[in-house]
Amino acid sequence: MSEKHITTAVLGRRQVLKGAGLGALAVVGAGLSAKDAFATPETAAAYLDKMVGSGGSEGKINLKLPEIAENGATVPITVSVDSPMSADSYVKTIHLVAEGNPNPELISFNMSPGLGKAEISTRVRLGKTQFIRAAAVMSDGSVHTGSKEIKVTIGGCGG
Amino acid sequence: MAKKPRVKVSRKGGLVEIKTLISHKMETGLRKDSKTGELIPRMIINKFVCKFNGEEILSADMHSAVAANPYLAFYAKDASSGTFDFAWTDDKGNTVTASADVKA
Numbered sequence: 001m002s003e004k005h006i007t008t009a010v011l012g013r014r015q016v017l018k019g020a021g022l023g024a025l026a027v028v029g030a031g032l033s034a035k036d037a038f039a040t041p042e043t044a045a046a047y048l049d050k051m052v053g054s055g056g057s058e059g060k061i062n063l064k065l066p067e068i069a070e071n072g073a074t075v076p077i078t079v080s081v082d083s084p085m086s087a088d089s090y091v092k093t094i095h096l097v098a099e100g101n102p103n104p105e106l107i108s109f110n111m112s113p114g115l116g117k118a119e120i121s122t123r124v125r126l127g128k129t130q131f132i133r134a135a136a137v138m139s140d141g142s143v144h145t146g147s148k149e150i151k152v153t154i155g156g157c158g159g
Numbered sequence: 160m161a162k163k164p165r166v167k168v169s170r171k172g173g174l175v176e177i178k179t180l181i182s183h184k185m186e187t188g189l190r191k192d193s194k195t196g197e198l199i200p201r202m203i204i205n206k207f208v209c210k211f212n213g214e215e216i217l218s219a220d221m222h223s224a225v226a227a228n229p230y231l232a233f234y235a236k237d238a239s240s241g242t243f244d245f246a247w248t249d250d251k252g253n254t255v256t257a258s259a260d261v262k263a
Contacts, residue, residue, distance in 0.1 A: 073226060073227070074226040074227065075226070085236075098224060101224050102187075102189055102223075103222060103223060103224065105222040105224070106222060106224045106225065107219055107220065107221050107222060107224070107225055108219065108220040109217060109218070109219050109220075110215075110217070110218045110219070110220075111216075111217055112214075112215065112216045112217065113236075114211055114214065114215075114216030114217075114235060114236060115216055115217060115233060115234060115235055115236065116173075116174035116175065116234035116235050116236045116237065117174065117234045119233065119234060120217075120219075120231065120232065120233045121230070121231070121232040121233070122219075122225065122226075122229070122230055122231050122232075123225070123226040123229070123230050124224050124225055124226055125187070125223075125224045125225070125226050126224070156226070
């Protein structure tokens with residue numbers, strides 16, 4: 001946890017710290033450089049792999065978000081998965097990640113057949129124009145993924 | 160800690176639409192105090208749980224990228240009647256709860 005805090009502290013002021021922050025980055029360790037202080041497609045994918053295992057097939061997931069978010073501080077997002085949500089076949093978990101935020105993880109949902117349909121809306125902060133990725137684990141263990149690009153005019157991650 | 164959760168539960172198209180909103184600034188831990196230059200420590204709601212008649216139907220693990228005043232909307236199956244219980248827990252372990260009834 002503390003490592004994460006240090007990491008994000010550095011990237012919040014990455015311009016300033018680019019020169020002076022090498023020492024700080026060394027403290028952070030884990031092979032971080034100033035360049036990948038923000039999440040990248042690779043770190044986002046690695047996080048998803050950690051959560052759902054690698055692989056999974058594209059499709060079944062629909063991400064609804066504005067094409068352009070003028071204010072990254074609050075961006076509406078709706079994720080839905082093609083599933084009957086019956087006792088035999090339902091969506092167990094959905095993970096949403098951002099490829100260009102300070103931390104890749106956005107929000108994860110643990111679901112049950114008590115839900116009427118596999119559709120959840122929330123609001124997130126987005127730092128810059130980037131791809132949002134989603135992965136859903138179904139009750140039979142299969143994994144589905146989806147992604148969508150969003151343009152962000154003003155980032156909403158502080159720092 | 161956050162206060163005043165707002166919950167709206169309504170029947171819609173054979174389902175129960177649930178909308179929840181709670182005021183919370185969801186401090187990311189990335190911002191710095193403009194005066195002292197110190198990082199403002201992270202303080203977010205990291206867990207949301209919705210139960211129907213005592214059984215969990217949805218929980219959410221929130222991270223610092225969830226916007227201030229977390230909003231969640233989702234759909235439950237239309238059961239004849241019962242109670243939805245909602246709970247939000249923050250980084251310090253404080254929990255705020257709300258509940259809503261649906262009647263037949």
